Amino acid sequence: MKKNLLYPWLRDYYSEIIYQFQKKKNYTAYIFCSLNGLGITSLILELIKWIFCINKQQIYSCSICNNCILVKKNIHPDLYILQNKMKQIYIGIDCIRSLIDKISQTPHKGTSKIIWFPNSKKLNDFSSNALLKILEEPPKNTYFFLQCNNKNELLPTIYSRCQIWDIHPPSEKISISWLIKNLQNNQVLKKQSIKSALRICNYTPINALYLLNNNIWENRNIFYNILVSSFKKDIMNLLSILDNNNILFYLDWIYLILLDVIKLHLKIDLKFFYNLDQISVIYKISNIIFIDKIILMIKKILFCKKILIKIDTINHKLIIINLLLSLDKIYKS
Numbered sequence: 265m266k267k268n269l270l271y272p273w274l275r276d277y278y279s280e281i282i283y284q285f286q287k288k289k290n291y292t293a294y295i296f297c298s299l300n301g302l303g304i305t306s307l308i309l310e311l312i313k314w315i316f317c318i319n320k321q322q323i324y325s326c327s328i329c330n331n332c333i334l335v336k337k338n339i340h341p342d343l344y345i346l347q348n349k350m351k352q353i354y355i356g357i358d359c360i361r362s363l364i365d366k367i368s369q370t371p372h373k374g375t376s377k378i379i380w381f382p383n384s385k386k387l388n389d390f391s392s393n394a395l396l397k398i399l400e401e402p403p404k405n406t407y408f409f410l411q412c413n414n415k416n417e418l419l420p421t422i423y424s425r426c427q428i429w430d431i432h433p434p435s436e437k438i439s440i441s442w443l444i445k446n447l448q449n450n451q452v453l454k455k456q457s458i459k460s461a462l463r464i465c466n467y468t469p470i471n472a473l474y475l476l477n478n479n480i481w482e483n484r485n486i487f488y489n490i491l492v493s494s495f496k497k498d499i500m501n502l503l504s505i506l507d508n509n510n511i512l513f514y515l516d517w518i519y520l521i522l523l524d525v526i527k528l529h530l531k532i533d534l535k536f537f538y539n540l541d542q543i544s545v546i547y548k549i550s551n552i553i554f555i556d557k558i559i560l561m562i563k564k565i566l567f568c569k570k571i572l573i574k575i576d577t578i579n580h581k582l583i584i585i586n587l588l589l590s591l592d593k594i595y596k597s
């Protein structure tokens with residue numbers, strides 16, 4: 265692996281973990297806790313490549329040996345990736361039982377075996393306890409990588425046996441310089457616009473890049489103009505733009521701009537706003553809606569978002585109509 269292949273904010277984590285292996289002071293099991301959109305999967309893949317690589321170049325893998333290529337293609341016979349299968353909500357105990365069989369055999373292509381859980385939240389009580397048993401007496405040269413958003417998604421008895429890495433979003437400065445380098449088709453966006461996308465995406469650069477390269481970002485000004493005019497005339501006018509696959513994005517956008525309006529009402533410095541590129545829209549909304557109503561509206565929006573995320577099969581249009589009627593009632597009260 266050439267150093268610059270890994271996201272800049274993950275390079276120090278990579279080096280620190282590889283140094284542990286080089287000094288033989290490594291752990292058997294590692295947990296990576298982070299928001300989505302920081303590229304943790306790529307960090308784990310690079311660690312796995314290094315462990316399996318037969319032509320290591322100090323802390324880097326060669327990227328071209330057979331083992332490196334098999335890892336890159338996700339088909340290395342000593343790498344076991346445990347995910348919930350299609351239509352299964354959880355990783356069942358049967359998966360862990362078959363894993364125990366596999367890891368008790370000798371490795372196919374070297375000396376180590378690696379078990380990777382890309383979404384540890386999918387372990388249920390039974391499979392968690394079965395995994396715990398393996399971690400209590402792990403087979404020799406077998407390593408575990410577990411990914412999660414928060415360590416509390418796992419049993420305390422599991423995470424107490426692992427080294428935990430809390431990976432936070434990089435600084436705004438690092439993220440912005442990475443975003444400027446990686447924007448598609450040499451897009452030239454104002455720094456305030458890039459900064460706003462980053463803040464809207466919880467400071468996760470990969471999600472911000474996806475958003476900035478998406479058509480909906482180009483239409484963001486139109487979206488906010490419709491939002492302001494709907495607040496002025498009829499909130500139900502929002503139905504036509506909300507009723508589509510981007511509904512969760514749009515609900516977030518409304519929620520975050522309303523938070524900025526609250527900040528404006530509270531006279532908080534503009535530099536702390538999410539939507540730094542929409543200050544005039546924030547002023548317009550603040551002139552139309554008072555802070556007490558905004559707080560109620562935000563509660564309704566978050567509730568609606570929760571329902572849409574939790575229940576796949578629900579009729580989106582009905583939920584949006586219900587939300588808009590609630591917002592209208594608050595607005596006119």
Ligand SMILES: [Zn+2]
Pocket residue numbers: 316317318319320325326327328329330331332
């Ligand atoms: Zn290699």
